[in-house]
Amino acid sequence: MSGPMRGALRMQQAPAEKSRDFTGSALRLVKRLIPQRGMAAAVIVLSVFGIAIGVIGPRILGHATDLLFNGVIGRQLPAGLTKEQAISAARARGDTTFADLLSGMNVVPGQGVDFGAVGRTLLLALGLYLVAALLVWMQARLLNVTVQRTMVALRSDVEAKVHRLPLSHFDTRQRGELLSRVTNDIDNIQTSVSVTISQLLTSVLTVLAVLVMMLTISPLLTLITVFTVPLSLWATRTITKRSQKMFVAQWRNTGRLNAHIEETYSGFTVVKTFGHRAGAREQFSEFNEDVFHASFGAQFFSGLVSPATTFIGNLSYVAVAVVGGLQVATGQITLGSIQAFIQYVRQFNQPLTQVAAMYNTLQSGVASAERVFDFLDEPEQSPDRDAVLPAVGHAPRVEFEHVSFAYREDTPVIADLSLVASPGSTTAIVGPTGVGKTTLVNLLMRFYDVDSGRILVDGVDTATVSRHSLRSRIGMVLQDTWLFAGTIRENIAYGRPDATDDEVIEAARAAYVDRFVHTLPDGYETRVSDDGGNISAGEKQLITIARAFLARPQLLILDEATSSVDTRTELLIQQAMGELRRDRTCFIIAHRLSTIRDADLILVMEAGRIVEQGTHAELLARRGEYWSMTQA
Known part of the structure; x- marks a missing residue:
């Protein structure tokens, strides 16, 4: 036919x-x-x-x-x-x-x-x-x-609507x-x-x-x-x-x-x-x-x-x-x-x-x-609060109190989860794919709101403050890198557009971006496409890490941040991460256990629950789930 x-x-x-x-x-x-x-x-x-x-x-x-x-x-x-x-x-x-x-x-x-x-x-x-x-x-x-x-007003309304929609709208x-x-x-x-x-x-x-x-x-x-x-x-x-x-x-x-x-x-x-x-x-x-x-x-x-x-x-x-x-x-x-x-x-x-x-x-x-x-007319995310997180000059304490969450009512992802991240500590979250590791990060950033329980930052319920005041304290490096169409310098300074050239270069050196930038025709003024197609995946990852360096957050989230780099670069990044994590409360989501050996607390998750927690040495001594993962 x-x-x-x-x-x-x-x-x-x-x-x-x-x-x-x-x-x-x-x-x-x-x-x-x-x-x-x-x-x-x-x-x-x-x-x-x-x-x-x-x-x-x-x-x-x-x-x-x-x-x-x-x-x-x-x-x-x-x-x-x-x-x-x-x-x-x-x-x-x-x-x-x-x-x-x-x-x-x-x-x-x-x-x-x-x-x-x-x-x-x-x-x-x-x-x-x-x-x-x-x-x-x-x-x-x-x-x-x-x-x-x-039409200008209609486009503006659509653009404003995009920023008021919950993340679930774009996920579906x-x-x-x-x-x-x-x-x-x-x-x-x-x-x-x-x-x-x-x-x-x-x-x-x-x-x-x-x-x-x-x-x-x-x-x-x-x-x-x-x-x-x-x-x-x-x-x-x-x-x-x-x-x-x-x-x-x-x-x-x-x-x-x-x-x-x-x-x-x-x-x-x-x-x-x-x-x-x-x-x-x-x-x-x-x-x-x-x-x-x-x-x-x-x-x-x-x-x-x-x-x-x-x-x-x-x-x-x-x-x-x-x-x-x-x-x-x-x-x-x-x-x-x-x-x-x-x-x-x-x-x-x-x-x-x-x-x-x-x-x-x-x-x-x-x-x-x-x-x-x-x-x-799509349903918008819950109205934001006027209250803001109190301004503090130290790394915050983060607590999850009996948190439960499900993307769909009949399929719970997080079930009655509680944890405490001390100020300035590094908390690593490990476990098989689909157990809720990234969901924890989404809840902490308030991309989604919890179904029950509370998430506290320095004792303040994040649901009671504005999303902007919460997210302005957090730096994030994701597994899926994102660059916009612009120069490398502009991409590094995305979180701080007013940063000086010296500050941008300092962040680039800390994240080892400076090593490869000088091999490019226009250095920091080299333009990248919106998908970063003219540079490698590892280089894109380094640029996003430099972006986090420059933002100077009090709370840091690293979601498989070294997944796209080679082993030698990973070692360099781990050294840079050690410097970046200093005096900051940090959450690391990782499949490579080599990246979390020095974490202050390692959480092992299964089916939305924490089944083990402790340091690397403590968990190995227990010969439980974490030990099985290291053997695998």
Whole structure:
């Protein structure tokens, strides 16, 4: 079965998800414009005046047509007669149609075209069109500023929301999906809002203004024109009901595709190493095909709106042309008036067609807005406290009192755990993978809050103080290194941006970064990519250690900090760590037991509990779990 056939089958088997609350999301999006209400009001005022002036143009041009037509007919009539005499003479010779035509005209027998009046009328129309164009241009500029400011505020809200979300939110979602919401979806909202507001405002005002002008010319022809509006609305609603859910599927599938691309590119080496290229390509093709079919379906059905409404509008155009021609022939309306009315019919139908076509953009924008609003409505981490940890100049005492925690209610990770880390001591945590070692660190940093029990720093419950005041006392070196796109100096100074160059170099020397920096082309100004791909894993690890040196924390957490370095560098790092740990309370998570021999206290964990604790020598003498680990 071919790719398109498979995609079509999948689309039939799994109907696209429908927007949960289209109207609510659209209204919520409109409310985002409230802070810019002053500028939005100016946009409306300019639109009203611009459109009001613009719709007068056809009426003035119709008057110019009447002047020309009256002059042409008047020159053919004998001079000296009155209009009434000319009409009577036409009826007397049996030319009733010509007589009816003359009765509806403002003609002077024997008088030709008044080109001066025609010129003044055309100049007036030209001036009005120029003023209308200027007002519309100003309206477009102000609307652009209004939308841009609104999107800036929306991006700021999303960015602020990211920092208020708990770590669990990011642990359970793909980064590519999140990035798609805060980039692609917001960009789509910006485009949709700009197009929608501009066209919708202009179209509604144009329809109202044109409707008034048409009523002043002929109520009957106006009724014929308006009669087709319900048909256009019915066609639009029928088609867009089908396309709306496809736009939701389009952006959902786009987010899924972006997540796959981000994961594949960030782990490209692993993908190639394990021979998963074919599988990655196949999955990409599947996701890409889903995006194609959802997008194609959405655009196909929404694209039917414009032809349908145009066809219905042309029906009214034909009807007006026929009935209007009969009215001109019978003298009920002038030629210039029917010319102006036909222009108004075009102006009346065009906004309806634009609104119908714009609905496709509106649906796409609201689908993206719903995804962004879902993100903004995500549960946030518990409110932070105003209290701060007391400022002290010594290493803190850390206590875990009967702490229990579970990521999921039915699967406890830490169970009734208690420990005490004395000021300035080094506490090592060892045990098999998955026993809760890193979870202890997450709880100490308050990335997660404990389910029960307390964590005390110098006797203060960490749950009662602000997260910032707690984390500002802690330095952390993780197993998974992280560097941002910038220079090596900037990466080392990440925790202290105001640090001097001498302080940065001192920290780099302490962490043995200085050894390899001088081999790089630009030294400390060498730029690294956001994933540190242009330097080795061990060098990245050293830079993160230097970052911890420079931060001068009172409490230090080392999570497998030497896992990415060679044995010789590990020995150097252990010496540096000894200096870094001096006068600091330190927690070390390690699988290499050689890195924790000199720890003041070693905790052996199993299934979220401490099963042994003591010094290296004490634990070896007990010949228990720790001794078994050393033998292994």
